[in-house]
Every structure is written in structure tokens, then in C-alpha cells.
Amino acid sequence: MALNAGGLALVVGLTSIAYGSLDMARPSLSEISLGVAELPPATSGPGSQYVYQRLQTPDRTAIYTSDGTLVATMTDGARTGHIIGPPRTFEEPRFTKAKVHTDVYVHLAPKVWRAGAEQEQWFVDWLEKTRTEKPRDVLETAFQYTYGASPEKDSSGQQIAGDAAFGPLSDTDPDGRAENSDFYDYLGVSWTFPDKREKPAAAHILSLDCSGFVRMVYGYRMGFPLLGTNTKGPGLPRRAYAIAAFGPGVQLMENRGTRPRELDRLFPGDMLFFNAGPVQGANIEHMGIYLGVDDRGHHRFISSRSQANGPTMGDLAGESILDGTGYWALRMRTARRV
Incomplete structure (x- = not known):
């Protein structure tokens, strides 16, 4: 330390x-994004x-x-x-x-x-x-899976945190990583959901894809209910598109198939959704967690990405910001607060 x-x-x-x-001259994020106004009695x-x-x-x-x-x-x-x-x-x-x-x-x-x-x-x-x-809150928990993060075990000796990969090398993309790494794959344990039972894949242990990362943080670590399938129900579905479309909580802006302009509605911890596919529109293929406005004035997020091989707030293979003309800024579509 x-x-x-x-x-x-x-x-x-x-x-x-x-x-x-x-620097106390800088307004706090709470003053910027959470709102301060005349108080009621x-x-x-x-x-x-x-x-x-x-x-x-x-x-x-x-x-x-x-x-x-x-x-x-x-x-x-x-x-x-x-x-x-x-x-x-x-x-x-x-x-x-x-x-x-x-x-x-x-x-x-x-x-x-x-x-x-x-x-x-x-x-x-x-x-x-x-x-x-x-x-420990959502944001600090999320950073327990970034590059070089130290392993952490629970009282039973199970590793629950530490540097996470995105997934094993892809069989179809020589420069990419395979998806389908959920939190139970990272843990290396079988899991019974209300709607399905799953077993971990050996090649995916200590790995988290984009929605697997969010489910690890909000679900396994913070205790939000989880589903095993992509259906509407009392918990977070498995994939990003399902969480965006009919997941629990509040949708903060409509998915119009273009980048939203309502970034001022975002609070730290909000789930963000992106069209990372080859065809632009309302499709959702990626998600992350909003961090807030960085020291350069940009809306920054953290997500688990294939090219970065795991969770990052960094700018490898695209700046992790929502404003400007970068890859992720142009592909953001909507956000949800659970």
C-alpha cells in the first residue's frame, strides 16, 4: 500500500x-450526476x-x-x-x-x-x-477481476476473485477469444439456476465473457438473482441482449438502434449495452458497467473484452468511453439500472 x-x-x-x-475545487461526482437542488421540509x-x-x-x-x-x-x-x-x-x-x-x-x-x-x-x-x-461495493468488486488483480478466496478455499481472462483462444477466430465464460466457469463449479443446471467448461476456468463478468459482480458477488437461460424472469438472464431487452430494473433510455444522447442519466454501476456486431442497428452483443466521468471529462466504463482478454477500463482495442467518435462510443445503444 x-x-x-x-x-x-x-x-x-x-x-x-x-x-x-x-482537489476540493473539483465538483464531486455526486454533485454532477446525482443532482443537488432545494430541499423539501x-x-x-x-x-x-x-x-x-x-x-x-x-x-x-x-x-x-x-x-x-x-x-x-x-x-x-x-x-x-x-x-x-x-x-x-x-x-x-x-x-x-x-x-x-x-x-x-x-x-x-x-x-x-x-x-x-x-x-x-x-x-x-x-x-x-x-x-x-x-x-465492498459493485465498483471495487469489478476491479478485482482486472489484469494483475490478486487472487481472493472465500472461507472454504474457493477462489472467487483475481485476474480473469475473457476465454480460451477461439477455434474460429485466430486473433480472438471464445465466449461462453460465465461466473460458474470462472469458479470451476457446477451451478443450479431456477431454470437450468450448468457445469463449468475446463477451458473456461478463471475466465469471464462480457455478460459473465457482470453476472459475477452483480450476481455471485453482490447477490442479485440469476437465471440460466435468456428468458424473462426474476433475475439476470445469461446474455447481454436479453438483459438489455427484458432484464430486471429500469431501462434508462430507449434502444433506437443509434447511440443514445442521454448520458446524463447514467450513474456509476449502471449496465451498458453495445452493438459490437458487423451490422449496425439495435442488436446487442456486448455489455459493461459504467464507472463515471473520468479526469479527462469522458464517460468511462469497464467491461470484459476479447481483445483485451478480460475486464478492463483501459483503451486497448478501443477507448472505454461513451462520448466522442471511438468504437464503443458509436456502438452504445442503451443502459439499465437493476
């Missing part, structure tokens, strides 16, 4: 996550220590302390909670000079949010526990 910007830096392989002071009830404000597009509730400090944002129809915490920095210097500074932590609430849930005891208890105990 080393000091970075006046704080503590946690180094995961060749990826650095730094916690500490930032305080309410009474279980959550009366906070002040709540309703916002739109998408419909959501912003939660403040009585002095106007933003604490969290909860989106209607989604379990994702955006909790404000100590500033930190995500970077992957081997593959990009860009850094993402953020004070937003992405956690899953035990229930889907709806307007008025701030007065329910489950939410008050969950918010307090999350703010106090500070469990």
Missing part, C-alpha cells in the same frame, strides 16, 4: 483504487433523520442530511442504491492514463425501491448498516 493524494491507496494487481483527499417517521427529495428521469429519491449533504440516491423500480462515501480513485495505468475519481458507492438494497420506502424500517436499517459497515 502507498499514499496517494493525501490518502490511502489500495493496489489490486496493476489496478489502483485510492482512497483519500481530492423534513418528514417524520422511521427515516426522519434525513430529508427526501423526489427527482425525475428516471424517477428517484435523493436522501440528504438536515444540513443538505447528499447521502444516497434510490431509483424507483431498481435495487441499486448510490451511497456517498469517502472519495476514491480507480485507475488501470497499464492500459490508460485516465482515472476515475468518485465518491459514489454502488450497493444493492434488499428490496426494489419505490416512492415512500424511506419510511419503511427495512430501508432505514439497510442504509444505516451500509453507511456504518461500508461493505
Whole structure:
């Protein structure tokens, strides 16, 4: 570990996550993307220590302390909670000079949010526990699978994190990697879904394709329900196109078959979907996780990609940004918050 910007830096392989002071003249990501406005009067009830404000597009509730400090944002129809915490920095210097500074932590609430849930005891208890105990969130978990990330095992000795490949060399593309590496392939264990039972493929152990990476982070690690097939149901389907079309949560913009212009709707942790196929249009062949605005002013994401051979926020074989005229920017189609 080393000091970075006046704080503590946690180094995961060749990826650095730094916690500490930032340039206070720079607006925080919470001020930029989560919205700050005039607050309503305080309410009474279980959550009366906070002040709540309703916002739109998408419909959501912003939660403040009585002095106007933003604490969290909860989106209607989604379990994702955006909790404000100590500033930190995500970077992957081997593959990009860009850094993402953020004070937003992405956690899953035990229930889907709806307007008025701030007065329910489950939410008050969950918010307090999350703010106090500070469990590992979606973004930090995602970086546990980037290049050079150190292996991590659970109490049974099962490796649950560490540098992930995209997949074995492809039999059909001499320069590419094979898909079909789900989280259970990475783990090397059989898995029973509500709709299917699967066994790991030996060649895919410690590998995650694009949707497998997202399912590992949100499903296996964070506890969101998972499906084994590409059907609509109470969980994340297997493939990117199915998650985009009828997965759980809130679709943040319509898939019109062209790049969306509503990037200001995105919060860290949102699932992003791309047309990475040879024919342009509304088809979805790739997905990733939104990180936020980087220190160069670009909307940056992390995804597991064949040419990068695993999860990366870097710019190998295409910049990992949504604005501009790069490969991925032109191919983004929609986004979803689970």
C-alpha cells in the first residue's frame, strides 16, 4: 500500500483504487450526476433523520442530511442504491492514463425501491448498516477481476476473485477469444439456476465473457438473482441482449438502434449495452458497467473484452468511453439500472 493524494491507496494487481483527499475545487461526482437542488421540509417517521427529495428521469429519491449533504440516491423500480462515501480513485495505468475519481458507492438494497420506502424500517436499517459497515461495493468488486488483480478466496478455499481472462483462444477466430465464460466457469463449479443446471467448461476456468463478468459482480458477488437461460424472469438472464431487452430494473433510455444522447442519466454501476456486431442497428452483443466521468471529462466504463482478454477500463482495442467518435462510443445503444 502507498499514499496517494493525501490518502490511502489500495493496489489490486496493476489496478489502483485510492482512497483519500481530492482537489476540493473539483465538483464531486455526486454533485454532477446525482443532482443537488432545494430541499423539501423534513418528514417524520422511521427515516426522519434525513430529508427526501423526489427527482425525475428516471424517477428517484435523493436522501440528504438536515444540513443538505447528499447521502444516497434510490431509483424507483431498481435495487441499486448510490451511497456517498469517502472519495476514491480507480485507475488501470497499464492500459490508460485516465482515472476515475468518485465518491459514489454502488450497493444493492434488499428490496426494489419505490416512492415512500424511506419510511419503511427495512430501508432505514439497510442504509444505516451500509453507511456504518461500508461493505465492498459493485465498483471495487469489478476491479478485482482486472489484469494483475490478486487472487481472493472465500472461507472454504474457493477462489472467487483475481485476474480473469475473457476465454480460451477461439477455434474460429485466430486473433480472438471464445465466449461462453460465465461466473460458474470462472469458479470451476457446477451451478443450479431456477431454470437450468450448468457445469463449468475446463477451458473456461478463471475466465469471464462480457455478460459473465457482470453476472459475477452483480450476481455471485453482490447477490442479485440469476437465471440460466435468456428468458424473462426474476433475475439476470445469461446474455447481454436479453438483459438489455427484458432484464430486471429500469431501462434508462430507449434502444433506437443509434447511440443514445442521454448520458446524463447514467450513474456509476449502471449496465451498458453495445452493438459490437458487423451490422449496425439495435442488436446487442456486448455489455459493461459504467464507472463515471473520468479526469479527462469522458464517460468511462469497464467491461470484459476479447481483445483485451478480460475486464478492463483501459483503451486497448478501443477507448472505454461513451462520448466522442471511438468504437464503443458509436456502438452504445442503451443502459439499465437493476
